[in-house]
Amino acid sequence: xxxxxxxxxxxxxxxxxxxxxxxxxxxxxxxxxxxxxxxxxxxxxxxxxxxxxxxxxxxxxxxxxxxxxxxxxxxxxxxxxxxxxxxxxxxxxxxxxxxxxxxxxxxxxxxxxxxxxxxxxxxxxxxxxxxxxxxxxxxxxxxxxxxxxxxxxxxxxxxxxxxxxxxxxxxxxxxxxxxxxxxxxxxxxxxxxxxxxxxxxxxxxxxxxxxxxxxxxxxxxxxxxxxxxxxxxxxxxxxxxxxxxxxxxxxxxxxxxxxxxxxxxxxxxxxxxxxxxxxxxxxxxxxxxxxxxxxxxxxxxxxxxxxxxxxxxxxxxxxxxxxxxxxxxxxxxxxxxxxxxxxxxxxxxxxxxxxxxxxxxx
Amino acid sequence: xxxxxxxxxxxxxxxxxxxxxxxxxxxxxxxxxxxxxxxxxxxxxxxxxxxxxxxxxxxxxxxxxxxxxxxxxxxxxxxxxxxxxxxxxxxxxxxxxxxxxxxxxxxxxxxxxxxxxxxxxxxxxxxxxxxxxxxxxxxxxxxxxxxxxxxxxxxxxxxxxxxxxxxxxxxxxxxxxxxxxxxxxxxxxxxxxxxxxxxxxxxxxxxxxxxxxxxxxxxxxxxxxxxxxxxxxxxxxxxxxxxxxxxxxxxxxxxxxxxxxxxxxxxxxxxxxxxxxxxxxxxxxxxxxxxxxxxxxxxxxxxxxxxxxxxxxxxxxxxxxxxxxxxxxxxxxxxxxxxxxxxxxxxxxxxxxxxxxxxxxxxxxxxxxxxxxxxxxxxxxxxxxxxxxxxxxxxxxxxxxxxxxxxxxxxxxxxxxxxxxxxxxxxxxxxxxxxxxxxxxxxxxxxxxxxxxxxxxxxxxxxxxxxxxxxxxxxxxxxxxxxxxxxxxxxxxx
Numbered sequence: 124x125x126x127x128x129x130x131x132x133x134x135x136x137x138x139x140x141x142x143x144x145x146x147x148x149x150x151x152x153x154x155x156x157x158x159x160x161x162x163x164x165x166x167x168x169x170x171x172x173x174x175x176x177x178x179x180x181x182x183x184x185x186x187x188x189x190x191x192x193x194x195x196x197x198x199x200x201x202x203x204x205x206x207x208x209x210x211x212x213x214x215x216x217x218x219x220x221x222x223x224x225x226x227x228x229x230x231x232x233x234x235x236x237x238x239x240x241x242x243x244x245x246x247x248x249x250x251x252x253x254x255x256x257x258x259x260x261x262x263x264x265x266x267x268x269x270x271x272x273x274x275x276x277x278x279x280x281x282x283x284x285x286x287x288x289x290x291x292x293x294x295x296x297x298x299x300x301x302x303x304x305x306x307x308x309x310x311x312x313x314x315x316x317x318x319x320x321x322x323x324x325x326x327x328x329x330x331x332x333x334x335x336x337x338x339x340x341x342x343x344x345x346x347x348x349x350x351x352x353x354x355x356x357x358x359x360x361x362x363x364x365x366x367x368x369x370x371x372x373x374x375x376x377x378x379x380x381x382x383x384x385x386x387x388x389x390x391x392x393x394x395x396x397x398x399x400x401x402x403x404x405x406x407x408x409x410x411x412x413x414x415x416x417x418x419x420x421x422x423x424x425x426x427x428x429x430x431x432x433x434x435x436x437x438x439x440x441x442x443x444x445x446x447x448x449x450x451x452x453x454x455x456x457x458x459x460x461x462x463x464x465x466x467x468x469x470x471x472x473x474x475x476x477x478x479x480x481x482x483x484x485x
Numbered sequence: 486x487x488x489x490x491x492x493x494x495x496x497x498x499x500x501x502x503x504x505x506x507x508x509x510x511x512x513x514x515x516x517x518x519x520x521x522x523x524x525x526x527x528x529x530x531x532x533x534x535x536x537x538x539x540x541x542x543x544x545x546x547x548x549x550x551x552x553x554x555x556x557x558x559x560x561x562x563x564x565x566x567x568x569x570x571x572x573x574x575x576x577x578x579x580x581x582x583x584x585x586x587x588x589x590x591x592x593x594x595x596x597x598x599x600x601x602x603x604x605x606x607x608x609x610x611x612x613x614x615x616x617x618x619x620x621x622x623x624x625x626x627x628x629x630x631x632x633x634x635x636x637x638x639x640x641x642x643x644x645x646x647x648x649x650x651x652x653x654x655x656x657x658x659x660x661x662x663x664x665x666x667x668x669x670x671x672x673x674x675x676x677x678x679x680x681x682x683x684x685x686x687x688x689x690x691x692x693x694x695x696x697x698x699x700x701x702x703x704x705x706x707x708x709x710x711x712x713x714x715x716x717x718x719x720x721x722x723x724x725x726x727x728x729x730x731x732x733x734x735x736x737x738x739x740x741x742x743x744x745x746x747x748x749x750x751x752x753x754x755x756x757x758x759x760x761x762x763x764x765x766x767x768x769x770x771x772x773x774x775x776x777x778x779x780x781x782x783x784x785x786x787x788x789x790x791x792x793x794x795x796x797x798x799x800x801x802x803x804x805x806x807x808x809x810x811x812x813x814x815x816x817x818x819x820x821x822x823x824x825x826x827x828x829x830x831x832x833x834x835x836x837x838x839x840x841x842x843x844x845x846x847x848x849x850x851x852x853x854x855x856x857x858x859x860x861x862x863x864x865x866x867x868x869x870x871x872x873x874x875x876x877x878x879x880x881x882x883x884x885x886x887x888x889x890x891x892x893x894x895x896x897x898x899x900x901x902x903x904x905x906x907x908x909x910x911x912x913x914x915x916x917x918x919x920x921x922x923x924x925x926x927x928x929x930x931x932x933x934x935x936x937x938x939x940x941x942x943x944x945x946x947x948x949x950x951x952x953x954x955x956x957x958x959x960x961x962x963x964x965x966x967x968x969x970x971x972x973x974x975x976x977x978x979x
Contacts, residue, residue, distance in 0.1 A: 233921075249930060253931075253934040256934060257938065259945075260937040261937075263951040264933045384813075385813070385922045386922070388923060389922045392927055393926055396927065396930040
């Protein structure tokens with residue numbers, strides 16, 4: 124598995140689909156007081172911040188570079204283990220949060236009359252299968268999902284565009300700069316995919332110089348567009364819905380009253396599957412590089428059991444779950460996308476200097 | 486099949502290399518012992534060189550052409566007036582001059598003699614000589630070249646492969662008149678020793694691909710090969726796959742076309758289907774007719790096939806999902822008609838779909854297995870009378886019958902895909918009936934992952950779309966004009 128390479132297009136397709144799902148399943152419980160106009164602008168502001176984070180991670184993103192954990196191992200085995208443990212915690216949480224979103228979604232929107240967890244469990248099982256098959260399979264499936272998602276988005280925009288009301292739009296700075304900054308932090312913090320790059324970049328054969336910026340622009344651009352449409356079509360009503368983008372799709376109709384929300388939700392299910400596959404793949408890579416655990420089947424079984432167990436345990440308090448999964452990401456993002464890469468890079472530089480000084484003395 | 490399972494754990498004894506004896510009697514006794522109880526094992530004794538040297542012919546009656554035996558072997562030998570009196574010189578005289586047979590080899594061991602007899606050859610032993618001559622005089626019963634039964638085409642050749650691998654080799658050789666065409670003979674199976682040919686174009690077929698094919702064929706541990714389906718799992722390798730990753734074809738023209746693309750083919754004796762490897766998903770949707778027609782029409786036909794495939798898999802499941810969980814997706818007028826049809830039926834929509842699906846498969850299977858004269862009547866009775874009567878009686882709804890009938894027709898568009906479509910359709914009906922469109926989407930996602938994970942012989946199953954290969958796209962959905970395709974050698978690089 125560690126030698127299996129994919130193409131930049133496929134890897135970033137997986138990252139795109141994964142990030143887009145965050146926009147689709149944005150829970151407005153946490154951001155209830157945030158204006159939709161600010162949400163759209165904040166996505167663009169997050170894009171700038173994301174470019175900054177990518178710049179800080181640039182040493183791990185060049186073609187031919189090794190995984191961040193392998194480089195950490197070279198500096199110090201202890202650093203490798205600590206980084207791996209941190210990544211494990213972050214991506215376990217990310218996988219759990221993604222599964223929790225699906226659980227909340229199915230519990231509130233899809234099967235609100237009949238609570239059962241089997242759809243989430245099946246989703247985790249399907250994602251395990253994808254992760255077991257490897258990054259190449261996930262990347263190719265993501266490429267197909269990207270095309271379907273793009274078509275779905277286009278359909279949504281076309282269906283919803285006719286219902287835009289300019290009187291729903293308000294200034295994004297109506298409540299000051301604070302909501303904008305909060306939303307930007309939340310939006311960036313929800314982009315755990317940036318933290319995936321230093322771990323999986325080495326499994327991507329080819330230059331990512333074009334693919335990475337296109338991915339960021341497409342992801343945050345779509346997020347901004349969805350937030351704008353949400354505000355412009357639904358107005359204040361969108362903020363009363365737990366899943367405002369889903370509420371938007373219920374208003375998107377084809378021809379004479381044919382609702383398309385089920386179709387869009389089916390596409391989101393595909394996106395959710397790819398997202399979980401990606402996170403499980405990352406976890407397998409971390410276990411392999413950081414702890415030399417190569418038994419994929421056993422690792423996946425344990426991870427899925429943990430995720431499913433946590434989801435079921437928290438599912439009986441959906442509000443808590445919704446808040447929990449929305450509040451923690453920024454802190455985890457700071458650790459995984461900034462702290463660990465910068466620490467490893469700094470440790471590498473210190474080691475290089477010591478080596479040079481040592482050679483100079485000799 | 487039961488015999489196969491009983492013999493599963495039996496390890497075949499290592500082959501004893503027993504050389505032929507100089508004594509004709511010993512050789513005759515050994516061969517008679519090997520074929521004891523076989524009514525078709527025949528031998529003819531003769532005296533040569535002025536009745537000084539004894540010789541024998543051995544053959545299996547029914548496997549040899551008696552006229553060929555007479556014309557090229559026995560008549561020249563027996564009518565020859567001047568023959569050496571030394572056994573060695575006599576042997577060489579027969580080998581080099583007397584016999585007029587062009588297919589002639591020498592045998593040195595008892596196993597070689599046994600295998601040669603079993604392949605329909607005539608053996609010639611001389612007393613005092615440790616060698617034997619083998620003459621290729623096969624005349625076993627076989628079918629002639631006929632129109633293919635499975636790969637139906639509107640245009641192009643009407644010749645199909647036969648059950649004889651030699652005839653099939655000739656059909657291929659006739660179409661590819663190039664010295665680059667290699668037809669390597671191999672023997673498959675541990676007990677049956679079925680003849681097969683590994684076919685490829687030297688300079689076009691990838692060396693690693695060729696090695697993999699040969700290695701997998703050599704590793705076949707199977708007692709009896711009843712058809713190409715027995716070879717395919719060994720060639721495809723391990724792993725759970727919904728779609729085949731080894732191609733079958735009954736047409737020599739299609740087989741030759743795939744060889745020119747750098748693929749490796751396997752012709753197995755006793756089956757009219759040849760195998761090609763590797764086989765990618767897009768090949769399911771391409772037929773020979775596409776290459777005979779204009780590119781724009783070929784594109785239309787391929788799109789029709791892709792849509793039929795998707796319809797065959799998803800349509801019943803989506804209908805069940807929409808009818809049960811998402812009625813808002815159905816236009817109001819159509820929804821009213823569906824509801825009025827469904828409301829009087831005793832079964833839930835999912836159960837109805839499963840029932841009709843199973844009944845259709847039963848009728849189809851009955852139509853396949855029954856004698857032709859009766860099979861058509863069964864199909865008509867099943868499809869028209871039962872279906873119509875069931876709707877009239879209110880047991881199933883008319884929309885469901887229409888959906889399943891449409892699905893049945895679309896799954897017949899690509900007969901190669903019938904097996905996976907049948908199973909997947911069932912799975913998606915269950916998914917749609919239990920979780921609506923979300924279950925269908927989840928199932929589609931897992932199926933997509935399975936397809937994307939397949940890499941037969943290291944070649945992505947989704948080539949040339951994923952990963953994207955520009956040179957391969959000239960014959961994906963859109964086929965380029967032959968004037969452009971013919972400019973460059975048509976080999977897709979793996």
